[in-house]
Amino acid sequence: MIYLDHAATTRPESAVIEAMIPFLSENYMNPSAFYQPAVRTRMQVESARRNIAGFINAPYDSIIFTSGGTESDNWAIRMGAKICEDKGRHIITTKIEHPAVLNTVRYMEEQGYEVTYLDVDATGRIDLESLKSAIRQDTVLISIMHANNEIGTIQPIKEIGKIAHEQGILFHTDAVQTFGHLKIDVDEFGIDLLSASAHKLYGPKGIGLLYIRDRKKFAKLLFGGSQELGLRPGTENVADIMGFAKAVEIADKIMDSDIEAQNALRDELKSSILKEIPGAVINENEDNHLPGTLNVTFEGVSAETILIRLDMNGICASAGSACSAGALEPSHVLTAIGKSTDEASRTIRFSIGRENTKDDIVKTVKVLKTLFA
Amino acid sequence: MKKKVVVGMSGGVDSSVCAWLLKEQGYEVIGATMQIWQSDECKIEKEGSCCGISAVEDARRVAECLDIPYYVMNFRQEFRRDVIDRFTGSYLKGLTPNPCIACNRYVKWGAFLGRCSEIGADYLATGHYARVEQLPNGRYSVKRSVTAEKDQTYVLYNLTQEELAHTLMPVGEYTKPQIREFAEKLGLPVAHKKDSQDICFVEDGDYARFIKEETGSLGKSGVFKTTDGEVVGKHTGTVQYTIGQRKGLGVALGHPVYVTGIDVETGDVILGSNDDLFSDVVYATDINHMGEEHFDENKTYTAKVRYSQTSVPCHVKYVDDNTIKIEFESKVRAATPGQAAVIYDGEFIAGGGMIIRK
Known part of the structure; x- marks a missing residue:
């Protein structure tokens, strides 16, 4: 199998699984319990939190574990807007957000909020001037993703953070695609709320986090016990937290070499496709893209056909998003960068990851070539 | 190398057994479900429906079971354009598609x-x-199923030679009880699922409501007239009626009346007796030739003008290259513009076309 769908999920590192196993077996304590075995577990959970916090230059008590990116996005937007409701009910986001953000802001619209959806250019970047002019007296929240999951374009996050803070507006970023892949410094970038998910960085599924700059002013989404600094109830998902922390530790160590290696493979895939497949068009921002993500519009063959033919050859890639039944749907991201529905239905995302080799790229291009021969 | 076949799986028992039969016959089988419904949240979750999330889940379980x-x-998009829009458009033109x-x-x-x-x-x-x-003449044709009551050849008359050369229908060799038996023996999770029926995309069978929702129109409103031209009532739109319809007319004349004609230009819906529905001549157009390159005007075929009818002996004459006149040996009931006239030579489809008039 050649796995080129790392933006969907990644294979957990064996060190991650090893770090989790004790907490799925002999070390099964509830970290909130009083006796010493549980206290030891609590110490390990908090040490995991501390390490993850340090990774994005955040204080330890600003990291709240959640069930994943979707919960974090929901929470950040719903409560981020709520705590500022005295100031107003206007939210700014973009047209290319993940459904976890888009559908949450749509819910907010139903609740009486107004939402501005910023356009992006053909490379998927927002225009900072448009952001500035979208800001109103009653704007309370800006939610803009760090990098896009489909086309890999990275937003000018630092500039956005600066604009938000100058206006005293909360800034949330969905960093699910970048956490563990790119350097993030919540202070330097001016981020107030950040969503991340472990399974995109070779960690386990079902665990994520919300970074909250000022947790004392924040509000709960779920009600229950006093876990997670009183902000997110439910017995801690201890094993997954351990796995998350291990994944972050590894990412921290090898991020630079990961970036370099994946950029090289991406370049290889890009140039081979452009050379070998007539009519192929790369959808990207050349200067600001995720190291491993390559989005390609092909000519004359549907994405469904391409994906099945790749699948038959043991190659995993993806296209757009799937409906609840599993059929492929035209992507709102591609529409937002100006692709027609027809072009969108011929577009594939390859996302390269840590374990890919040059040989994987060569084989993939070879299969693609047979499709367009 | 094994021949590769894609099985269209609806999640029902027939297509599930179809996949198993072909696997047994040595094909490399790939299962696929066509997602045709329009909204992400499928409205049609009733049992026996052929699309939607539960159908996909059933098909997926069967694929798991068959590995x-x-x-x-x-x-x-294709279903919207080529099935739903054609359906509503045809109805508004006075056809019953x-x-x-x-x-x-x-x-x-x-x-x-x-x-x-x-x-x-x-x-x-x-x-x-x-x-x-x-x-023997080298052409491909669709042959009736071994079970007459389950026979689905009527809806397949339009397939081209090229399409038939790449089509397999293994289920037609068996009876429905045999197919269910296979499914039970294999422990397929859908062995006891009900048969699908009616128009799959009109949830409650109320196609007039569906057309109204889709197009905003029920067709031209107008009057009910008897075959003698007497006005006997009013109606709110022609799409609510089809040839042969008796129920739901809201007209009491003291004897059973049936819709025998619809004029979408004037809005007239003509009511007549059951006898008025019978005809021994039917014209059809948009002809597909299947078992024969051309119909033999001297040969006796059989034909049917409705899915559920039995076929009746007939002769076929060409009006032009793409239009035929079917002369039945005994009268057929409710030949309806928009429905198909399918012509059989023994067990095989010789061809067919869309009915334009009696």
Whole structure:
């Protein structure tokens, strides 16, 4: 199998699984319990939190574990807007957000909020001037993703953070695609709320986090016990937290070499496709893209056909998003960068990851070539 | 190398057994469900429906059970354009279309077969109660299923020679009880599922409501007239009526009356007796020749003008290259513009076309 769908999920590192196993077996304590075995577990959970916090230059008590990116996005937007409701009910986001953000802001619209959806250019970047002019007296929240999951374009996050803070507006970023892949410094970038998910960085599924700059002013989404600094109830998902922390530790160590290696493979895939497949068009921002993500519009063959033919050859890639039944749907991201529905239905995302080799790229291009021969 | 076949799986018992039969016969089988419904949240979750999330889940469980690859393929756009829009458009033109025929022609053997060959499959297979065979004259034709009451050849008359050359229908060799027995023996999770029925995309069978929702129109409003021209009532739109309809007319004349004609220009709906519905001549156009390159004007065929009828002996005359006159030896009931006239030579489809008038 050649796995080129790392933006969907990644294979957990064996060190991650090893770090989790004790907490799925002999070390099964509830970290909130009083006796010493549980206290030891609590110490390990908090040490995991501390390490993850340090990774994005955040204080330890600003990291709240959640069930994943979707919960974090929901929470950040719903409560981020709520705590500022005295100031107003206007939210700014973009047209290319993940459904976890888009559908949450749509819910907010139903609740009486107004939402501005910023356009992006053909490379998927927002225009900072448009952001500035979208800001109103009653704007309370800006939610803009760090990098896009489909086309890999990275937003000018630092500039956005600066604009938000100058206006005293909360800034949330969905960093699910970048956490563990790119350097993030919540202070330097001016981020107030950040969503991340472990399974995109070779960690386990079902665990994520919300970074909250000022947790004392924040509000709960779920009600229950006093876990997670009183902000997110439910017995801690201890094993997954351990796995998350291990994944972050590894990412921290090898991020630079990961970036370099994946950029090289991406370049290889890009140039081979452009050379070998007539009519192929790369959808990207050349200067600001995720190291491993390559989005390609092909000519004359549907994405469904391409994906099945790749699948038959043991190659995993993806296209757009799937409906609840599993059929492929035209992507709102591609529409937002100006692709027609027809072009969108011929577009594939390859996302390269840590374990890919040059040989994987060569084989993939070879299969693609047979499709367009 | 094994021949590759894509089986169109609806999640029902027939297409599930179809996949198993072909696997047994040594084909490399790939399962696929056509996603045709329009909204992400499928409204049609009733039992026996052929699309929607529960249907996909059933098909996926069967694919798991048979250990075959499985895909959900998106044909929403094609289904919208070639089935739903044609359906509503035809009704507004005073026709009574058969959407299954359109779906087979344009979506299953159009877009879906195209997708199958693109992914390198040699055949498309379906769970229809019909058989595909090559005749001594070299042409392919659809042969009636071994069970007359399940026979689905009527909705398949439009398939081209090229399409038939790449089509397998193994289920037609068996009776429904045999197919259920296979499913039970294999422990397929859908062995006891009900048969699908009616128009799959009109949830409650109320196609007039559906057309109103889709197009905003029920067709021209007008009057009910007897065959003598006497006005006997009013109605709110022609699409609510079809030839042969007796129920739901809201007209009491002291004897049973049936819709015998619809004029979409004037809005007239003509009511007559049951006898008025019978005719021994039917004209059809948009002809597909299947078992024979041309109909033999001297030969006796059989034909039927409705899915559920038995076929009646007839002769076929050409009006022009693409229009035929079918002369029945005994009268047929409720030949309806928009429905198909399907002509059989023995067990095989010789060809067919869309009825334009009596």
